[in-house]
Each structure stands twice: as C-alpha cells, then as structure tokens.
Amino acid sequence: MTFRTRLLVVFTLAVVLAVGLVEALVLKSTSQAFEGVETQRVDGLVAQFQKEFDRRKQEIVRAVDGIARSDALRTIATSADYAPYYDAAPDLASAHGLELLELVAGDGTIVSSAEWPARFGYSEEWLTRGGDRNGEDWHTMGAFLKREELPDGVILSLVAVSAVAVADRVLYVAGGQQLDREFLSTLALPQGMRVLLYGNLEPQFSARALVGDSRAGDAETVRPLVLRVLADRRETTRILGRGADAETFHALPLAGYEDTLLGVLLIASSRRELVELEASQRSTGIWVAAGGILMGMALAWWATARITRPVRQLAASAGRVAAGDWGATVEVASADEIGKLAGAFNRMTRELVEQRSRLVQAERVAAWRELARRLAHELKNPLFPLQITVENMQRAREKYPEQFDEAFREGTATLLAELSNLKQIIGRFSDFAKMPAPEMQPVDFNRLVSETLRLFEGRLEQAHIATVLDLAPDLRPVRADAEQMARALRNLILNAIDAMPDGGTLTLRTSAADGRIRLEVSDTGQGLTPEECERLFTPYYTTKTHGTGLGLAIVQSVVSDHGGRISVESAPGKGARFRIELGG
Amino acid sequence: MRHIYSRWLAASSAAILVAGLAGWAAAATRPRYGGTLRVEVRRPGDSADPPQIGFGMADLNGSFAIAQWDAGRQAVYEASETAVGGRPYLDRVEVQLARPLREQSTDLELGKTDVVELGPNELRRPAAGRKVWSSAPVRVVALVFGPRVEDARVREALSLAVDRGAIHRVLLQQQGEISGALLPQWLTGYAFLFPAVADMARARALLSGVPAAARSLTLAADDASLRPMAERIALNARDAGLAVTVGSGAADARLAEIRIVSTDPARALGVVAAALGANPPAHAASPEALYAAEKAMLEGFRVVPLFQLPEVYGVSPKVKGGPGVSPLGEWRFENLWLEGGRP
Numbered sequence: 001m002t003f004r005t006r007l008l009v010v011f012t013l014a015v016v017l018a019v020g021l022v023e024a025l026v027l028k029s030t031s032q033a034f035e036g037v038e039t040q041r042v043d044g045l046v047a048q049f050q051k052e053f054d055r056r057k058q059e060i061v062r063a064v065d066g067i068a069r070s071d072a073l074r075t076i077a078t079s080a081d082y083a084p085y086y087d088a089a090p091d092l093a094s095a096h097g098l099e100l101l102e103l104v105a106g107d108g109t110i111v112s113s114a115e116w117p118a119r120f121g122y123s124e125e126w127l128t129r130g131g132d133r134n135g136e137d138w139h140t141m142g143a144f145l146k147r148e149e150l151p152d153g154v155i156l157s158l159v160a161v162s163a164v165a166v167a168d169r170v171l172y173v174a175g176g177q178q179l180d181r182e183f184l185s186t187l188a189l190p191q192g193m194r195v196l197l198y199g200n201l202e203p204q205f206s207a208r209a210l211v212g213d214s215r216a217g218d219a220e221t222v223r224p225l226v227l228r229v230l231a232d233r234r235e236t237t238r239i240l241g242r243g244a245d246a247e248t249f250h251a252l253p254l255a256g257y258e259d260t261l262l263g264v265l266l267i268a269s270s271r272r273e274l275v276e277l278e279a280s281q282r283s284t285g286i287w288v289a290a291g292g293i294l295m296g297m298a299l300a301w302w303a304t305a306r307i308t309r310p311v312r313q314l315a316a317s318a319g320r321v322a323a324g325d326w327g328a329t330v331e332v333a334s335a336d337e338i339g340k341l342a343g344a345f346n347r348m349t350r351e352l353v354e355q356r357s358r359l360v361q362a363e364r365v366a367a368w369r370e371l372a373r374r375l376a377h378e379l380k381n382p383l384f385p386l387q388i389t390v391e392n393m394q395r396a397r398e399k400y401p402e403q404f405d406e407a408f409r410e411g412t413a414t415l416l417a418e419l420s421n422l423k424q425i426i427g428r429f430s431d432f433a434k435m436p437a438p439e440m441q442p443v444d445f446n447r448l449v450s451e452t453l454r455l456f457e458g459r460l461e462q463a464h465i466a467t468v469l470d471l472a473p474d475l476r477p478v479r480a481d482a483e484q485m486a487r488a489l490r491n492l493i494l495n496a497i498d499a500m501p502d503g504g505t506l507t508l509r510t511s512a513a514d515g516r517i518r519l520e521v522s523d524t525g526q527g528l529t530p531e532e533c534e535r536l537f538t539p540y541y542t543t544k545t546h547g548t549g550l551g552l553a554i555v556q557s558v559v560s561d562h563g564g565r566i567s568v569e570s571a572p573g574k575g576a577r578f579r580i581e582l583g584g
Numbered sequence: 585m586r587h588i589y590s591r592w593l594a595a596s597s598a599a600i601l602v603a604g605l606a607g608w609a610a611a612a613t614r615p616r617y618g619g620t621l622r623v624e625v626r627r628p629g630d631s632a633d634p635p636q637i638g639f640g641m642a643d644l645n646g647s648f649a650i651a652q653w654d655a656g657r658q659a660v661y662e663a664s665e666t667a668v669g670g671r672p673y674l675d676r677v678e679v680q681l682a683r684p685l686r687e688q689s690t691d692l693e694l695g696k697t698d699v700v701e702l703g704p705n706e707l708r709r710p711a712a713g714r715k716v717w718s719s720a721p722v723r724v725v726a727l728v729f730g731p732r733v734e735d736a737r738v739r740e741a742l743s744l745a746v747d748r749g750a751i752h753r754v755l756l757q758q759q760g761e762i763s764g765a766l767l768p769q770w771l772t773g774y775a776f777l778f779p780a781v782a783d784m785a786r787a788r789a790l791l792s793g794v795p796a797a798a799r800s801l802t803l804a805a806d807d808a809s810l811r812p813m814a815e816r817i818a819l820n821a822r823d824a825g826l827a828v829t830v831g832s833g834a835a836d837a838r839l840a841e842i843r844i845v846s847t848d849p850a851r852a853l854g855v856v857a858a859a860l861g862a863n864p865p866a867h868a869a870s871p872e873a874l875y876a877a878e879k880a881m882l883e884g885f886r887v888v889p890l891f892q893l894p895e896v897y898g899v900s901p902k903v904k905g906g907p908g909v910s911p912l913g914e915w916r917f918e919n920l921w922l923e924g925g926r927p
Contacts, residue, residue, distance in 0.1 A: 083753050083754045083757065083758075084708040084757060086754045086755070087705060087812075116819075117812060117815065118812065118815035118816040118818070118819045119819060120750070120754050120816075121747075121750045121754065122819075151815070151818075151819075
C-alpha cells in the first residue's frame with residue numbers, strides 16, 4: 001500500500017467518523033425534540049379524550065337525574081305496590097338514551113331492571129351498603145364505574161345514581177351505559193387515536209376483556225402494560241409495537257365507586273407520523289452524510305495528492321540514485337518539512353557523488369601502487385641474477401681470463417633464462433590487459449570440465465591430490481566462450497593445487513537449477529579468512545608468495561563477461577569452494 | 585199565584601226531562617241489530633281453513649258463518665239467519681289474526697277494534713271505559729322437560745327453584761292462580777294438594793350431587809308472552825346452581841300453555857295428557873281416582889305445573905250485552921250488540 005493510499009484511507013476514515021458522529025448527534029437531538037413534541041401531543045390528546053369521557057359521564061348523570069325528576073318515576077315512587085312497574089325501566093332507559101337502568105326500592109330490592117328484567121325482587125346491596133349515603137351524596141359522586149352482572153356475563157358499566165325521596169320512602173334510580181365497543185366508538189376521538197378498554201372482571205388477564213378499536217394481536221401487545229397498571233394502580237405511558245405501527249399507549253386505571261380497580265383505559269396514539277418524520281429526517285441525514293463523506297474523500301484525494309507529490313518525487317529520485325543515477329535531484333518547492341527533506345536529499349546525493357569520485361580516485365591510486373609494488377617485486381627477482389651474472393662475467397675477465405669463456409657461456413645462458421622469465425611476466429600482464437570479448441557458442445560443461453581436469457592429471461598425482469568428479473548427467477549445453485571458460489577453470493584448478501601443498505582432494509561438480517548451470521571447484525586446503533574472501537577477486541591481490549594476483553581476477557572477468565556470477569565459501573582450515581553460475 | 589205557576593212549570597219540566605232521560609236510557613240498553621264487531625287475537629290462524637273445533641273463532645260456528653278466510657291475517661264471519669237460537673244482533677264479526685298483545689291494546693284505546701286479548705301487562709294499564717271479560721282459570725302453564733334431561737334430580741331441582749309467588753305477583757300481576765296441578769282448583773277441588781312452594785335449599789342439595797355437565801340446559805317458551813317467565817325461571821335456576829339458557833326452538837325444556845277444554849275433569853285431564861304427549865290417564869270415576877291419575881302423571885317431574893291462568897279480554901264500552909265469554913273461555917257473541925249500531 002502506497003503512502004498516498006494509506007494517507008487517503010486515514011483521511012477517509014477520519015471524515016467518515018466525523019460525519020457519522022455529527023450525524024448521530026444531530027439525529028439523536030432532533031429525535032429527542034420530536035419525542036418531546038409527540039409527548040406533548042399525546043398529553044393533549046389524552047386530556048381531550050378525558051374531557052370527552054367526563055362529558056359522557058355528565059350526560060349519564062343528567063339522564064339519570066332526568067329520570068328521577070320525571071312524572072313517571074314520581075308515579076312509581078308514590079305507588080303503594082311496585083309490582084305493576086316491573087317493566088317500567090326499559091321504556092325509561094330508552095327514552096333517556098341509557099342502556100342500563102334499574103329502579104331500586106329503599107330496601108335495595110329491584111323494582112324494575114332494563115338490563116335484566118327478570119331480576120325484579122332481587123337485591124342490589126351495593127346501593128344500600130353505605131347506609132348513611134343520601135341522595136346528595138350520590139349526586140356529588142357523579143358517574144362512576146361499576147361491575148355489572150348481565151345474563152350473558154359480567155360487563156363494565158358507567159353508572160350514575162339518583163335517589164328519589166317521597167314521604168318516608170326512597171326509590172333509587174341507577175342508570176348508565178355499558179363500557180363496551182359501542183360506547184367507545186361513540187366517543188369523539190382525535191385523528192390517529194384509538195381507545196381500548198380492559199375490563200378487570202376476571203382473576204386472570206383475559207383477551208376477551210379487551211374491547212374497543214382493537215386489532216389482531218392487541219391483547220398480547222398490551223398485556224404487560226395492563227398488568228403493570230393493575231399492579232401499580234397509576235397512569236403509565238409506554239410505546240408498544242414497532243416501526244410505523246408503533247403506538248404510544250397511555251394507560252389509565254379505572255376505579256369503581258368503592259375504589260376497586262375495575263378496568264384499564266388504554267388510549268393509543270399512532271406514532272406513524274413521528275416515525276415517518278424521523279425516517280425522512282434519517283434518510284435526509286444519510287444522504288447529506290454520504291454527500292459530506294464523498295466530498296471529504298474528494299478533498300482527501302486532492303490533499304493527499306498535493307501532500308505526497310514531493311514525497312513521491314523524493315522516492316523516485318532515491319530510486320534513480322539506487323539505479324546508479326547519482327546526479328538525481330529533487331525540486332525544492334516549499335520551505336516546510338518536505339522542502340527541508342528535499343534539500344537534505346539533494347545535499348546527500350551531491351556528497352555521495354563527491355565521495356564516490358574521491359573513492360574511485362583513491363582506489364585507482366591504490367591499484368597503481370599495488371601494480372607498482374607487484375611489478376617491482378616481479379621484476380626485482382630476475383634482475384638480481386642478471387646483475388650477479390654480469391658481475392661474475394666481469395670478474396672472470398679481469399681475474400680469471402682463462403676461465404672467461406666458460407663463465408661467459410654459463411653467464412649468457414643464465415641471462416637468457418632470466419630474460420625469458422621477464423618476458424613471461426610481461427606477457428601475463430599483457431594478457432590481462434588484452435582480455436578479448438567472448439565468442440559465444442553452445443558448450444558442454446561436463447566435457448569441458450573433464451578435458452580440463454585431464455591436463456592436470458600428472459601434476460595432481462605429484463601433489464598427492466585426489467580428484468572427485470561429480471557431473472550432472474542431464475546438464476544441457478550453455479552458450480559460452482569455451483576457450484575463456486577453460487582458461488577460468490584452469491586458473492581455479494591451479495589455485496586449488498596451490499592451496500593444497502600437502503595434498504588433499506579436489507572436487508569438480510556440475511549441476512543445473514532454475515534454468516542455470518552451476519560449476520563448483522572445491523579443495524581441502526588451508527582455507528581463507530573472511531577478509532581474504534572479500535578481496536580475493538581484486539586484481540594483483542594474492543595470498544601466495546609467488547604469482548601475479550591476476551588469476552582469480554581473470555576468472556571473475558571471464559564470468560562477468562558471460563553474464564554470470566562467481567562466489568567463494570571458505571573458512572580457515574576448512575578448504576574453499578568456488579561457485580560459478582551461468583545461463584538463465 | 586204566579587209563584588205557584590212557576591213551581592208547577594218547573595216541576596212539569598223536570599218530569600218531562602226525567603221521562604225523556606229514562607226513555608233515552610231504555611233505548612240505549614235495548615238490543616239493536618246490525619253492525620260489525622272487530623276482534624283481534626294473537627294466534628296466527630295460518631291454517632288453510634278456518635278452525636272448526638276449539639275455542640275462539642270455532643265458537644262462532646252456528647251463530648255465524650265464515651264469509652272470508654285470509655289465512656294468517658283476517659277472518660270474517662256473518663250472522664247466520666238460521667241460527668238455532670235465532671239470528672245474532674251483530675251482522676258481522678271481523679277477526680284480525682296474529683296481532684301482538686301490545687298492539688291489540690293500542691288499537692282498542694284508539695277505537696280501531698272492539699274486543700282484544702289482555703295479557704298481564706295490558707291488564708294493569710288503566711284504560712278509560714274499557715270493560716274486561718274474564719273466564720275462570722282455563723290455561724295451565726307448565727314446565728315440560730324433554731327426553732334429554734334424564735336426571736330426575738335436575739328436573740325436581742328446577743321445579744323447586746321456581747319462585748312462583750314472585751312471578752304471579754309481578755309478571756302475572758296476580759292474574760290466575762299459583763298451582764302445582766294440571767287441572768285448576770275450580771274444576772277438581774284438589775289442586776291445592778299438589779305442592780307449589782319454592783325450596784331453594786333442597787334444590788341446591790339435589791344439584792350438589794349432579795355432575796356439572798348435566799347442570800346446564802336450555803329452556804324455550806311456546807309463546808312469546810311466556811318468555812319473561814322463562815327468563816325469571818332461568819334466574820331462579822341460576823340461584824340454585826343450574827345454568828339455564830333461554831332460547832327458542834328445540835330445547836331441553838319448554839314452557840307450555842295447555843287449554844282446559846272441558847268442564848269434565850277426567851276428559852280435561854285426558855286432553856292435557858294428550859297435549860303433553862303423556863300416556864292417557866286411567867279412567868277415573870271418582871275424585872280420588874282422578875287425583876291419583878294426575879299425581880301419577882306428575883311423578884318424575886317430567887311436567888311441572890306452575891300457574892292456572894284465565895282468558896281475559898278487553899272490550900270497548902260500545903259493546904253491549906256481555907260478557908261475551910263463558911267461564912270456560914268460549915266466545916258467546918250471539919247476544920252482543922253495538923251501541924249505535926253500524927250500517
């Protein structure tokens with residue numbers, strides 16, 4: 001991953017995190033604001049519903065009072081016998097818009113019942129239980145909830161009571177409405193609101209007791225809320241459902257006239273508008289955030305390009321330097337850290353060029369000095385016999401003229417031998433200087449190795465050196481100059497023989513791997529130190545007391561001219577292994 | 585002198601006025617021929633032919649002859665010139681069929697009809713000038729259990745749970761009489777021997793040993809007017825521990841109303857037994873034998889008599905010459921006439 005890509009990723013992540021954080025905070029704060037508004041709206045709706053509910057209570061109270069004040073009831077109240085009026089309640093209830101109506105005598109027995117006509121004569125103890133309760137008390141109480149027993153079961157009702165006193169007799173009028181689906185449907189409800197009523201008429205929660213504008217699954221949905229309200233006996237608000245179908249349920253405990261909890265009124269307000277508004281806001285927020293992120297990414301792209309351009313230029317220049325272009329420089333376009341880095345780079349390359357130039361010059365001087373030392377050493381050895389021979393011949397001419405001829409013959413022979421030696425030395429230097437370009441042709445290295453080794457058989461035998469020839473059978477021919485490679489191999493074998501003055505084993509091995517051939521020449525001589533290994537291929541360098549130090553330099557030159565590589569592995573006392581790799 | 589003359593004149597005028605009023609009264613109470621008597625009944629009368637036997641319209645045969653039969657709606661009878669007792673005063677009797685009791689009373693109050701049947705509710709409502717004709721108790725109202733109610737304890741418990749007193753006092757407005765017998769007291773003289781008192785404690789005790797599944801049953805009423813009574817019985821049964829549902833059609837038990845058709849107790853019992861689908865009682869030559877036969881019919885509580893009710897009619901004040909029903913509830917319209925007559 002490039003520096004620019006990494007930088008771009010970091011910038012992008014930073015932008016995404018920043019935008020996401022801001023978006024989340026904005027969404028949360030606006031959601032809280034919406035919830036606050038929604039709570040106010042629901043509270044308003046609940047208050048509106050309660051007002052409507054109270055209005056209906058007042059209507060029931062008025063209807064019951066109307067019946068109590070009616071002439072018909074006066075007639076019944078003043079009658080000596082209530083039996084003829086056992087069916088009066090249904091007509092009175094119908095005339096005053098009530099579903100439930102009971103006319104109850106002062107002793108608590110039912111005179112007439114609209115909801116259960118057959119119950120005449122039965123006792124309504126709840127009316128007379130509070131013995132000191134008079135008509136004014138009932139009137140003050142208004143409408144209240146009551147558990148009502150009907151032929152078909154138990155229901156919840158909203159009831160008001162009025163007491164009619166005539167002389168020393170009292171006739172109670174208890175009338176009201178069933179709190180059922182029909183009653184709830186007649187309540188004027190605001191848009192988006194529905195009302196459910198749970199009648200707490202059975203010991204356990206019952207889905208049948210839930211009436212109103214109920215939907216499938218409502219019973220299970222509201223069950224925990226109802227149970228909570230029944231347990232706590234206080235108003236509770238909870239959001240039930242999910243998504244756009246969720247509703248805010250405001251649950252009101254409904255107590256009867258003796259403070260018995262008879263039901264729970266559930267006022268449900270749809271959260272659809274709020275949810276849709278929040279969804280819309282979230283959608284808008286996401287689009288805005290996506291836009292911000294994209295813009296941030298574009299800016300990051302531009303900024304990273306701008307920031308990394310000098311770095312990339314530096315990297316490219318460093319690459320050129322590594323490739324050998326020591327003169328590569330970077331344009332210094334700013335005064336910041338990058339600009340300072342570019343300046344330092346330029347200074348570094350300049351110093352590198354200068355140091356390299358000084359190093360080359362120093363190496364050249366050292367090479368000339370080594371050459372001079374080697375030449376002096378090589379030339380000094382034959383010159384000394386020449387000087388001695390000439391001085392012997394002069395001395396014999398002056399002191400022993402009779403022996404001069406013999407001395408002359410011996411002296412000239414010596415002079416010729418030493419001059420030949422000098423000529424040979426000069427020829428080797430000349431050969432190194434005149435290394436020709438290789439003439440490439442397919443060469444069978446196994447054969448080359450075998451034939452070259454055969455030239456040294458006598459010498460190896462004299463030096464008590466055993467040979468091991470390990471040739472790869474499937475070695476393919478490699479394009480090379482056979483003469484030069486044979487010369488290199490000869491130098492390596494001679495080098496190995498010199499390294500084993502007390503005998504040893506010479507191993508020649510060929511192998512092929514990865515399309516290249518490998519030629520190894522190993523000896524079991526005294527080995528080399530790491531320093532010696534490092535300088536071994538330097539021209540005119542030698543560890544021996546004789547020789548020009550050009551043998552391994554010639555080998556390296558040949559191998560290099562063939563595009564190959566030569567290396568050495570050695571340690572003191574453990575012999576040495578020269579490895580040549582060619583081809584590929 | 586003048587004073588004497590004035591007193592004579594006043595006395596003479598008064599004598600003339602009294603004589604005139606007496607003549608008018610005599611003329612008003614004198615039977616008059618002509619006119620149409622309008623009668624309304626709740627029975628549907630939906631058979632193809634007018635009834636020939638039984639009570640009500642069948643009683644007109646002989647004195648009147650059927651002139652028009654519109655099944656389920658109307659029957660028109662015209663006076664028979666060849667009647668054994670002589671031609672009736674009325675020219676015609678028009679009978680409106682299948683009229684609910686309440687509408688009959690309304691029609692009577694509005695002058696749309698002359699004779700209507702009265703139920704207990706209608707009877708207690710005051711109506712100016714209305715006359716009431718009543719027979720002796722001739723209809724027995726009884727609980728009749730079907731074969732599905734196999735447990736005699738359930739049947740007995742229900743019979744003991746029924747508070748006849750409250751029903752008689754309130755629903756029947758004390759019309760008729762409480763009875764535990766199939767035949768009325770006036771006919772046999774021994775009806776009081778059959779118990780008719782509620783015993784809720786014993787009813788509960790009987791039901792305590794009855795499985796819960798056998799403690800619920802359905803109850804139907806033969807006539808809509810009996811439904812309030814059925815609902816009260818269901819309420820009484822509930823107090824005893826029985827779940828009784830009032831319905832219609834096929835039910836486990838029904839409230840039946842059976843007409844006493846004869847003043848001969850043995851014959852009347854036979855007809856009642858036939859109406860109930862029971863075996864005909866053995867011929868009873870003595871009151872003791874008749875009592876034994878009736879008691880045998882009531883054993884097992886398959887049939888539980890509750891009340892003996894009369895036939896009661898409300899009559900317009902314009903109808904003269906009544907009562908138009910006999911103690912057995914038969915229509916006797918041949919001696920009736922209408923005030924002022926009608927063309």
